[in-house]
Amino acid sequence: MSIILILVAIALIVRIAMYFGFIKVKGDNKKPITKKKDPKAKTEIGVRTDVDSRSLKKQLFTVMVFTKLNTKRFFRDRLAQFFSILFPLIFLFVFGSLSKGGSSVSFNVAIINHSQSSFAKSFVKELDNSKIFKVNKNTTTLSEAQSKLTKSQIDGIIVLPSNFGANMPGQSYPSGQAKVLYSENSNDTGSTLTTVLTSEFKSVNARYVNTTQPFTATGEVVKHKSLTSFDYTFSGLLGFSIIGLGIFGPVNVFPELKKQGVLRRLHTTPLRVWQFFLSTMLGQAITGAIAITIQFIVAIEVFNLKVDGNYFDIAIFIILGIFMILGLGLAIGGWAKNERQAAPLSNIVVFPMLFLSGTFFPRYIMPEWLQKVTNFLPLTPVIDGLRLLTTEGKNLTQVGPQLGLMAAWFVIIYAIAFRVFKWE
Amino acid sequence: MKVKGLKKSYGNKPAVNGISFDVKKGEIFGILGPNGAGKTTTLEMIEGMREIDGGSIIIDGIDVAKNPRDVKYIIGVQPQAAAFQDKQRLTEIIEMFAAAYGERVDAISFLDEVQLSDHASNFVEELSGGQKQRLSIAAALVHSPKVFFLDEPTTGLDPQARRNLWELVQYVRDKGVTVIMTTHYMEEAQLLCDRVAIMDSGKIISLDTPKNLIQQLLKRGFTKKQAVEKADLEDVFIDLTGKALRD
Numbered sequence: 001m002s003i004i005l006i007l008v009a010i011a012l013i014v015r016i017a018m019y020f021g022f023i024k025v026k027g028d029n030k031k032p033i034t035k036k037k038d039p040k041a042k043t044e045i046g047v048r049t050d051v052d053s054r055s056l057k058k059q060l061f062t063v064m065v066f067t068k069l070n071t072k073r074f075f076r077d078r079l080a081q082f083f084s085i086l087f088p089l090i091f092l093f094v095f096g097s098l099s100k101g102g103s104s105v106s107f108n109v110a111i112i113n114h115s116q117s118s119f120a121k122s123f124v125k126e127l128d129n130s131k132i133f134k135v136n137k138n139t140t141t142l143s144e145a146q147s148k149l150t151k152s153q154i155d156g157i158i159v160l161p162s163n164f165g166a167n168m169p170g171q172s173y174p175s176g177q178a179k180v181l182y183s184e185n186s187n188d189t190g191s192t193l194t195t196v197l198t199s200e201f202k203s204v205n206a207r208y209v210n211t212t213q214p215f216t217a218t219g220e221v222v223k224h225k226s227l228t229s230f231d232y233t234f235s236g237l238l239g240f241s242i243i244g245l246g247i248f249g250p251v252n253v254f255p256e257l258k259k260q261g262v263l264r265r266l267h268t269t270p271l272r273v274w275q276f277f278l279s280t281m282l283g284q285a286i287t288g289a290i291a292i293t294i295q296f297i298v299a300i301e302v303f304n305l306k307v308d309g310n311y312f313d314i315a316i317f318i319i320l321g322i323f324m325i326l327g328l329g330l331a332i333g334g335w336a337k338n339e340r341q342a343a344p345l346s347n348i349v350v351f352p353m354l355f356l357s358g359t360f361f362p363r364y365i366m367p368e369w370l371q372k373v374t375n376f377l378p379l380t381p382v383i384d385g386l387r388l389l390t391t392e393g394k395n396l397t398q399v400g401p402q403l404g405l406m407a408a409w410f411v412i413i414y415a416i417a418f419r420v421f422k423w424e
Numbered sequence: 425m426k427v428k429g430l431k432k433s434y435g436n437k438p439a440v441n442g443i444s445f446d447v448k449k450g451e452i453f454g455i456l457g458p459n460g461a462g463k464t465t466t467l468e469m470i471e472g473m474r475e476i477d478g479g480s481i482i483i484d485g486i487d488v489a490k491n492p493r494d495v496k497y498i499i500g501v502q503p504q505a506a507a508f509q510d511k512q513r514l515t516e517i518i519e520m521f522a523a524a525y526g527e528r529v530d531a532i533s534f535l536d537e538v539q540l541s542d543h544a545s546n547f548v549e550e551l552s553g554g555q556k557q558r559l560s561i562a563a564a565l566v567h568s569p570k571v572f573f574l575d576e577p578t579t580g581l582d583p584q585a586r587r588n589l590w591e592l593v594q595y596v597r598d599k600g601v602t603v604i605m606t607t608h609y610m611e612e613a614q615l616l617c618d619r620v621a622i623m624d625s626g627k628i629i630s631l632d633t634p635k636n637l638i639q640q641l642l643k644r645g646f647t648k649k650q651a652v653e654k655a656d657l658e659d660v661f662i663d664l665t666g667k668a669l670r671d
Contacts, residue, residue, distance in 0.1 A: 260509075261505050270525060
């Protein structure tokens with residue numbers, strides 16, 4: 001927790017310092033232009049630009065200035081902030097709440113009580129208080145309950161017949177048989193419900209008829225930490241956020257810049273494609289660091305995420321993930337002449353990853369053959385690696401297979417991106 | 425700058441069909457012609473933005489076909505539409521363009537030169553058309569180029585902004601920069617350009633000073649249908665609204 005706060009603080013300080021110009025990128029000051037009174041004497045138009053101005057140092061200076069200005073623009077652009085920070089956060093809340101509730105099993109049932117016996121009344125009350133049953137109290141008639149059952153609004157109906165809980169002639173204790181009604185297409189739920197109800201009765205029975213049970217089973221909590229479904233959800237959502245930053249960002253922006261002629265204008269300068277790419281990568285890494293830090297804070301504070309790994313490793317891994325996935329955005333946005341080309345292509349690339357790389361659904365629910373195939377999607381190693389680092393306590397060297405696969409994709413994706421890039 | 429037998433075709437259609445011309449240092453050279461004549465294609469090839477199919481272009485001893493990037497360091501380009509990303513301050517745009525050449529500049533002094541220093545910390549989307557055009561010129565000159573290209577710089581500007589831009593172009597030329605421009609306004613070409621090349625269907629059909637071209641036409645016995653009036657509507661407009669620049 002404290003490390004995250006420190007990261008946020010550093011990010012803020014750097015940002016503020018950049019804003020006020022305290023942090024200046026080192027460039028070549030060979031030709032300082034001082035402010036003079038006479039405007040005509042100011043610029044030295046016609047002076048030959050010497051070869052030195054093309055040194056690598058100067059080229060990197062170009063990258064730093066572009067990164068700085070792009071980051072500044074991000075802080076002024078509410079829409080970009082919404083999509084890179086707030087949007088993933090909304091998903092985090094939605095999916096986080098879903099997976100939080102899913103950890104304990106419960107059944108939605110309707111109870112139709114035809115019996116007037118005091119035992120039946122107290123039994124209904126007991127079910128009401130039970131954690132396993134969620135009793136739908138608005139449903140009182142059988143036909144109403146059955147219509148809800150067919151709509152899957154409830155999992156089953158418990159019917160207590162009129163003689164339920166009455167003392168049978170010659171017996172000193174109450175007895176009866178409850179009936180469980182369930183729908184044909186949810187056999188599993190139905191039989192589980194019956195079993196659960198039977199075991200509820202067993203403890204009741206023991207109160208009236210003393211029997212010894214030769215065989216019993218008890219449950220015991222295993223101390224080993226296992227992954228909660230939120231752990232899967234969270235690493236998946238980080239993957240979603242990386243997709244947003246890496247693909248939707250450039251895919252939405254580049255065609256617009258081409259339409260306005262902004263990129264064409266930049267092409268009249270000696271700006272190189274790699275400089276343009278690198279400054280975009282650094283800018284998105286800064287944006288991503290901020291957005292993902294906020295998600296970590298929310299996950300830890302609201303959803304009790306326990307981070308087992310090392311924050312430094314996680315940060316490095318996330319930035320590498322953003323770089324690799326951003327290559328897809330640079331390739332699509334750089335290739336597309338307009339939005340009409342960019343939108344379908346980005347959907348073709350993004351949707352398989354959204355559904356098959358473990359973004360919204362964990363991959364372990366897929367059939368084995370599908371898992372084997374989807375292992376090799378670009379986003380899969382990112383999400384797997386993030387989960388290993390964040391909640392399974394692994395370090396960077398232990399996610400070597402994931403990093404290797406990411407490196408392979410990085411080379412392929414950027415080779416394509418450089419080849420297909422168009423300035424207009 | 426020497427252009428020799430320059431050719432470019434799209435598919436089977438020749439866009440530029442073997443044109444040759446020289447531009448002297450420090451002159452304002454106009455390229456005129458109807459739409460589709462090949463003006464923009466010609467400019468783009470000279471600027472190193474488009475591949476050259478045939479012929480050669482030498483600017484200040486550099487072969488554009490062989491070293492398009494080297495050429496970019498010594499030319500400044502002001503495209504037809506002044507395109508800037510919004511949410512950027514004027515100073516930032518100047519800094520960014522300077523950085524593209526690996527240079528760091530005092531942005532305010534450049535803005536001062538195009539009378540925009542009052543708006544230095546404004547966002548670019550707050551500027552008027554004329555102001556954007558001036559910013560665009562400043563951005564094209566951040567690296568002290570030797571040759572300056574303008575593509576239809578005054579299209580869509582009001583008469584005041586147009587006059588202001590003319591002065592700016594002359595001012596840049598007076599500093600020793602060679603200017604190459606295209607325009608659809610003949611009075612603009614006549615006023616600004618030292619020499620003009622008139623293009624049609626990918627060829628240069630005439631190249632001379634505006635004065636000589638007019639003389640040649642008159643020699644062929646041309647007379648205007650209407651006697652030249654002593655003033656025109658633009659004179660009326662300027663007389664009524666003044667020459668002061670509107671922003």
